[in-house]
């Protein structure tokens with residue numbers, strides 16, 4: 053019996069120590085495999101949310117640049133600088149257009165994206181807050197999803213439907229890397245391009261949980 057109690061105590065201590073490590077282990081900047089560059093289709097996002105912008109603008113806008121691991125985990129809220137809009141004044145006009153919040157003040161959205169994802173992204177070519185947002189703008193210009201889809205005859209429409217593979221193949225063909233897509237109520241809502249963390253060039257996305265659509269997919273139009 054004494055041996056049993058002793059063994060039980062050791063096991064309990066071990067499990068307490070393990071959970072302590074898990075609780076206090078914080079994400080370190082740069083400790084991830086690749087970036088997901090995530091863009092949202094305004095119409096689909098605003099179909100399921102109350103948006104401050106109307107759905108008239110037929111466009112993808114930036115949701116975020118997210119450090120990600122191949123196993124689906126990701127670091128967040130790393131230690132690092134706090135978002136300060138004064139660091140990106142030269143980018144603000146462009147960000148207001150390319151990386152707007154569809155639901156609230158843009159600076160609140162940028163603060164959230166930088167503290168959750170940007171702090172962990174300070175590595176390699178991204179050295180500070182300015183680099184993080186400048187990289188977002190650069191990738192947005194480089195990965196024009198609407199143009200890629202149109203080049204493969206996939207247009208926003210109230211009635212057309214597409215197979216998920218039509219959409220991913222079109223983006224792959226155009227940019228050279230397999231993307232991730234998400235749908236909401238059967239509508240294409242989000243596209244993620246995977247980006248190498250050192251070269252910032254496109255790469256194939258690994259199979260990512262939660263990044264797939266099924267059935268017939270609409271690419272909804274404002275018209």
Ligand code: 5GP
Pocket residue numbers: 092097115116152153154155156161164165168
């Ligand atoms: P995430 O945590 O996925 O990087 O960002 C989602 C958070 O940003 C949510 O709290 C959401 O309310 C806020 N947010 C503000 N504006 C937007 C927007 O335009 N799109 C999305 N997806 N989230 C936004």
